[in-house]
Amino acid sequence: MDDAIRDAVRALVPEVGYAALTMDAVAAKARVGKAAIYRRHASRGELVFSALVHGREPQPLPDTGTLSGDLTELANVVLAVFSDPVVAAATPGLLADLKQQPDIAARFQETFIAQERKQVTELLDRAVARGELAGPTDPALVHAAVLGTVFARVFLLAEHPDPAIAPRIAAMAATVATAQPPPGNHRNT
């Protein structure tokens, strides 16, 4: 039952898009009454979000031995997530819905963002332990750099996410991890 609903969502999202995904269509596709959906999911956003995250436990990133390698690994995972057609089709609409539903936004933050943030933090801690980084670093910007750059390529710049860019994104993110204060006054050399 739960699976039938999620499968219907996963089948319909790439087919018709997030905006045109009606609850009636999901119910019909899943051969389920609408009440059965609402008994399990509070809203369309929550429904799609549930369908997307279900069974997607975050495999821990391997320790590649270098900061650069770890970041490349992270970039590849992010690229893989956004390459999923269901995720790609659902993300913009889902993001829009989250703005209106703070409770689901919170769950999204906890489930998805916080876990990725934890990975970034561990990755940076390992680099500190190795001596690659001088001291503890704010993981937020590193996280934003990796996640945002991929997101921008896919959704804002409408380019397909070429996996070859992963190491370049990693190098970029390493910079922001390394350089804590901006090196000097950039206005005049």
Place this chain on the structure above:
Amino acid sequence: MDDAIRDAVRALVPEVGYAALTMDAVAAKARVGKAAIYRRHASRGELVFSALVHGREPQPLPDTGTLSGDLTELANVVLAVFSDPVVAAATPGLLADLKQQPDIAARFQETFIAQERKQVTELLDRAVARGELAGPTDPALVHAAVLGTVFARVFLLAEHPDPAIAPRIAAMAATVATAQPPPGNHRNT
């Protein structure tokens, strides 16, 4: 008339959000018939997009004399755009709608993305002329780095866009412009 409609949109978007922005509400607020809106705008997405971009011609980025400075300037512009409450409230929903309306998506690409891309390209050309960069660089990734990192902080990580991070984003973007193969560790000014 055109202005009355756009003003109504700009007033309503931060007030009720993009998803709850109804054509009836816009017409009522603008004291305008719905037909007058549909005569000018093909859809809600196009309407909001028009209201957002109207009068927002891209002032050319100043030549600060260094790649780092130029990129900081770019990051500040992007931060400023996303700090506008109307833009902040409208962007996620607008982005979602664009997925369904290829014609408006194309206009968004041409009007907004292409202009920013041009600025990035010029900025990199200036750096090559100065000798800061060895040779021509793909501007797409630099663009994605600046735009995406800001976007991610605001919309994905739910952090407010602290203007102090502009130079750090610039440094990061400079890396991806410089380094073709990812080096182990690096810094280049």
Place this chain on the structure above:
Amino acid sequence: MDDAIRDAVRALVPEVGYAALTMDAVAAKARVGKAAIYRRHASRGELVFSALVHGREPQPLPDTGTLSGDLTELANVVLAVFSDPVVAAATPGLLADLKQQPDIAARFQETFIAQERKQVTELLDRAVARGELAGPTDPALVHAAVLGTVFARVFLLAEHPDPAIAPRIAAMAATVATAQPPPGNHRNT
């Protein structure tokens, strides 16, 4: 539900008239969604027609013993129908709509006209059996005479339907039933 809709129509028609009877107003008055109305009624004409005819089964005309008496009875029934304020307010607009909707026009013919026609036919048959009429007569003209004369007084000549005219209409209709060629002057009881 069905009743709520019909009651709303019956309340609104005399209040605002047929032309100004909007589906939204009916829905609001009946505290019902518009879809519930459209699920039951194909158009405004059909809706009003249904509201008018509901519960109005044609009580069989009594046999008064004379053609004249039977026709007076018929005239009184027709006068009573057109004296109903709801019928009076709805009839002209309804008649106009029927011209555009042949299916409802057919239903109107079957439900209302055909039943009345049957009464006229029976009434004439009784007169033949009594010997008041020489032979079978076309009931259509008798029908038209009674129905039309009342209709004309109410809707064309804008006079209120004085019940005292019923026997005069009956006498008139009896003439047309009796006289095949128009005689110069006549009276037949």
Place this chain on the structure above:
Amino acid sequence: MDDAIRDAVRALVPEVGYAALTMDAVAAKARVGKAAIYRRHASRGELVFSALVHGREPQPLPDTGTLSGDLTELANVVLAVFSDPVVAAATPGLLADLKQQPDIAARFQETFIAQERKQVTELLDRAVARGELAGPTDPALVHAAVLGTVFARVFLLAEHPDPAIAPRIAAMAATVATAQPPPGNHRNT
């Protein structure tokens, strides 16, 4: 100009019906601005009414020498009017509109009904002078009988107006003119 508008109305009414007759269509067909129509006509009802009555002055009914003949003549005129396809198509809708617009209803009464009523009155006066009638008679019911019977056949009973019925209608109307009080109690012979 005035003629162009009226011609457009007369062309459109039988073509699309009264209900579907839009002011824009009239303006386009007449190659005229809508303002030109509204400068001449207060509403759609008034417009159609004007187009119908224009140039239709009431030729005086001939004195045939008998009441019966005069009434047959009247019935024929009424039949002729309702046989005009434009009149036939416009009448029900026009009648409905008149209910909502008392000023035009009044003009309709004065222009059309009152003139016909005058003819009926004269016709009855001639009959009194001839000695066919004992004394002055209420012309309203005679009028209603002739006009209404034809109207009922055409618009309520959906039968085409066979001209052969004119003398029978006349005979019928003569009855109502003759018999002033109902002959007796019709309930029991």
Place this chain on the structure above:
DNA sequence: CGGTAATCGAGACGGTACGTCTAGTCTTAAA
């Protein structure tokens, strides 16, 4: 094992926004 309770698919419900259409008014530029 038989009775009770929960859950099911189906779909009608009230409500609301949609995008279209028409009425009647108003503006404009040409004649």
Place this chain on the structure above:
DNA sequence: TTTAAGACTAGACGTACCGTCTCGATTACCG
């Protein structure tokens, strides 16, 4: 001035979808 052209406000149209609710039929659990 009056014209044709056509944009304007206002508001009803009929459709679609939301999230709730009611209906029997079926299932599953418990006494």
